[in-house]
Amino acid sequence: MAGGAAPGGSTASDTYARARHWLLMPSWAVLGVFVLAPVCVMVIYSFLTKEFRGGVIWDPTLAAYDQFFFDRGLFGDSDPKLQWTYITIFWRSIWQAGLATILSLLIGFPTAYYIATRPAKTRALWVFLITIPYWVNLLIRTVSMKFLLRDEGPLNDFLLNIGLITEPLQIINTNLAVQLGLFYSYLPFMVLPIYAAVERYNFSMSEAAADLYATKWTTLRRIVLPAVRPGVIAGCILVFVPSLGAFLAPDLLGGAKNFMIGSLIEEQFKGNAGNWPFGAAASMILLSMVLILLMIFAHQQRRAEASA
Amino acid sequence: MNSSAELAVDVRNAVKRYGDFTALQQISLGIRDNEFFTLLGPSGCGKTTLLRMIAGFEDVTEGGIFLFGDEIENLPPHKRPVNTVFQNYALFPHMSVLENVGFGLEMKGSSRKEAAKRAGEMLELVQLSQFAGRKPAQLSGGQQQRVALARALAPSPKVLLLDEPLSALDLKLRKAMQIELKHIQRETGITFIFVTHDQEEALTMSDRIAVMSAGELQQLGDARAIYEKPRNMFVADFIGDTNLLEVSVDKVTNGRAECRISGNHALSCDAVDGVDVGARVHLSIRPERLLLSDQGIEGSSLKGTVAENIYIGTDITTIMDVDGGPKITVRTSNTERGNKRIFEPGSRAYVNMETGAARLLVD
Numbered sequence: 001m002a003g004g005a006a007p008g009g010s011t012a013s014d015t016y017a018r019a020r021h022w023l024l025m026p027s028w029a030v031l032g033v034f035v036l037a038p039v040c041v042m043v044i045y046s047f048l049t050k051e052f053r054g055g056v057i058w059d060p061t062l063a064a065y066d067q068f069f070f071d072r073g074l075f076g077d078s079d080p081k082l083q084w085t086y087i088t089i090f091w092r093s094i095w096q097a098g099l100a101t102i103l104s105l106l107i108g109f110p111t112a113y114y115i116a117t118r119p120a121k122t123r124a125l126w127v128f129l130i131t132i133p134y135w136v137n138l139l140i141r142t143v144s145m146k147f148l149l150r151d152e153g154p155l156n157d158f159l160l161n162i163g164l165i166t167e168p169l170q171i172i173n174t175n176l177a178v179q180l181g182l183f184y185s186y187l188p189f190m191v192l193p194i195y196a197a198v199e200r201y202n203f204s205m206s207e208a209a210a211d212l213y214a215t216k217w218t219t220l221r222r223i224v225l226p227a228v229r230p231g232v233i234a235g236c237i238l239v240f241v242p243s244l245g246a247f248l249a250p251d252l253l254g255g256a257k258n259f260m261i262g263s264l265i266e267e268q269f270k271g272n273a274g275n276w277p278f279g280a281a282a283s284m285i286l287l288s289m290v291l292i293l294l295m296i297f298a299h300q301q302r303r304a305e306a307s308a
Numbered sequence: 309m310n311s312s313a314e315l316a317v318d319v320r321n322a323v324k325r326y327g328d329f330t331a332l333q334q335i336s337l338g339i340r341d342n343e344f345f346t347l348l349g350p351s352g353c354g355k356t357t358l359l360r361m362i363a364g365f366e367d368v369t370e371g372g373i374f375l376f377g378d379e380i381e382n383l384p385p386h387k388r389p390v391n392t393v394f395q396n397y398a399l400f401p402h403m404s405v406l407e408n409v410g411f412g413l414e415m416k417g418s419s420r421k422e423a424a425k426r427a428g429e430m431l432e433l434v435q436l437s438q439f440a441g442r443k444p445a446q447l448s449g450g451q452q453q454r455v456a457l458a459r460a461l462a463p464s465p466k467v468l469l470l471d472e473p474l475s476a477l478d479l480k481l482r483k484a485m486q487i488e489l490k491h492i493q494r495e496t497g498i499t500f501i502f503v504t505h506d507q508e509e510a511l512t513m514s515d516r517i518a519v520m521s522a523g524e525l526q527q528l529g530d531a532r533a534i535y536e537k538p539r540n541m542f543v544a545d546f547i548g549d550t551n552l553l554e555v556s557v558d559k560v561t562n563g564r565a566e567c568r569i570s571g572n573h574a575l576s577c578d579a580v581d582g583v584d585v586g587a588r589v590h591l592s593i594r595p596e597r598l599l600l601s602d603q604g605i606e607g608s609s610l611k612g613t614v615a616e617n618i619y620i621g622t623d624i625t626t627i628m629d630v631d632g633g634p635k636i637t638v639r640t641s642n643t644e645r646g647n648k649r650i651f652e653p654g655s656r657a658y659v660n661m662e663t664g665a666a667r668l669l670v671d
């Protein structure tokens with residue numbers, strides 16, 4: 001393997017580097033104004049004192065983070081205990097988002113693969129069909145889902161009518177309903193990147209594998225999946241991250257018992273019960289968690305690539 | 309059934325249609341075991357399509373394909389004891405060169421270690437040992453092509469399909485690989501079905517050649533038969549250089565045909581089936597089988613004026629304006645110049661045919 005050194009990576013000439021620099025300016029500007037600045041505001045708010053009826057007082061404190069992690073009793077004077085309420089909510093959120101990601105992958109991959117292997121003319125139609133539901137606002141879709149799933153809703157009616165069940169199924173206000181909501185909300189974010197990757201995939205490699213005695217299953221595992229992995233990873237991130245912070249599906253379908261981080265944060269900025277610093281702190285904790293997860297993931301990717 | 313059992317691949321009346329486009333029409337070919345068999349034809353004539361049908365990537369629209377006597381219609385590609393060197397290589401980009409070459413062996417049940425060992429040997433054979441650890445993207449086109457060759461050879465298939473496996477190599481490496489391939493084929497006894505559109509490559513390497521054009525088999529035979537006894541205009545024109553003269557047949561006697569070309573020159577040659585008096589057919593004469601001379605021979609000469617001499621190293625090509633007739637190309641070997649006269653442009657000369665040099669073509 002001595003000769004394994006890669007020939008030097010492409011070093012673009014100075015002219016191109018400068019041009020690229022300028023071309024990237026608008027993107028940097030948008031990112032700065034709409035991503036970086038709000039995040040900075042959140043960081044600052046999370047260290048300020050809350051004002052009743054929303055808003056903040058410019059008085060630096062760690063109270064918001066303290067409230068997240070510790071329980072100091074009703075009057076704030078008992079010995080601090082670990083506060084499980086919010087950690088439980090976080091844990092449930094990760095679990096739900098992870099499950100939604102796996103579910104979308106299991107359904108999304110075959111769907112994407114199927115679409116990408118249709119003749120070129122029909123592919124566009126399939127992609128179009130996938131996106132149609134998303135022309136309707138997420139709120140409206142989630143509310144309709146609530147109607148579909150409730151005890152007297154069409155789903156239970158149907159199951160009762162065909163005699164599969166005798167009592168309406170309790171779906172609404174369960175984790176299952178939240179799961180269905182998340183899965184439904186973000187499925188296209190799984191399908192589309194995988195579709196793009198499979199479409200770019202050169203199927204003569206599958207033929208070469210079959211020619212070399214690989215079964216369909218082995219070909220999928222050893223040849224197709226490694227080739228489309230970037231699409232799969234993109235899809236997983238695009239489903240996992242928004243699921244983690246989602247609040248519509250847990251609010252409308254999960255009820256009070258199945259609270260997720262998104263709802264918790266949303267509550268803090270809404271109405272009179274709000275606590276902006278606490279909401280900002282919860283957001284920061286969520287953000288750090290996502291970043292740490294992504295970093296662990298990227299690190300492992302790099303290790304896997306290096307060892308291959 | 310007996311005769312077909314000796315055939316490695318037996319293509320019987322195979323037809324391939326894409327919609328209403330017919331890519332292959334009624335192809336019948338018997339490829340013998342241990343044979344170096346070449347499919348030769350211009351771009352788009354259906355060579356790749358035929359290989360893909362044998363490998364199992366395309367259905368046969370009509371007819372059948374037999375592998376060592378067995379119909380393989382329902383055998384999926386991964387169960388056919390056939391390996392392919394793909395025209396576009398189709399190497400696995402995420403695997404190293406060594407893993408690529410070892411893949412087929414692994415799939416056949418060898419351990420990783422065994423596969424790697426044999427893959428290493430194959431890489432040595434194609435002179436790429438020092439690149440074993442690289443990814444295909446880090447190789448040149450010619451190197452990738454040799455990896456594809458090693459990968460297809462490694463599992464020792466019964467039949468190896470090679471789709472223009474040398475097309476990306478420079479002339480010198482190409483010649484070396486031709487010899488190497490021929491050597492491998494003899495050594496291993498694997499039946500090679502070799503696709504090329506390079507006629508010289510086909511002539512030098514093959515036991516037998518199938519010349520194809522527009523989805524049809526034009527002629528099947530060894531190099532000599534294809535070159536010296538082309539069956540039709542297409543084969544005569546496609547293989548090597550030739551003079552194609554339009555002639556009318558005056559008389560057919562004792563297997564000889566008396567022909568006439570424009571300018572009222574008479575030529576006689578061997579008759580072939582399907583040539584009748586009055587027919588307007590073509591005569592093919594290879595340039596190297598013509599001689600320039602001061603004296604004509606009755607029935608084998610054309611008189612004309614030298615238009616041009618072109619020096620091409622090993623040979624000198626002379627273009628003759630035949631009186632009242634077509635232009636004719638004559639090739640004189642450069643080594644024999646000492647005992648042959650060079651006619652300067654503008655001088656008058658006879659073009660004499662060697663006996664048996666002219667071949668009548670019915671279509």
Ligand SMILES: Nc1ncnc2c1ncn2[C@@H]1O[C@H](COP(=O)(O)OP(=O)(O)OP(=O)(O)O)[C@@H](O)[C@H]1O
Nearest residue numbers: 326329331350351352353354355356357358395505
């Ligand atoms: N999937 C397809 N659908 C329609 N027509 C096709 C298809 N594949 C091949 N053809 C047509 O069939 C004919 C034969 O193609 P093929 O690839 O076998 O040519 P070839 O002899 O290998 O040419 P080349 O030397 O350029 O590789 C061509 O006219 C091609 O356009």
Ligand SMILES: [Mg+2]
Nearest residue numbers: 355356395471
């Ligand atoms: Mg081809």
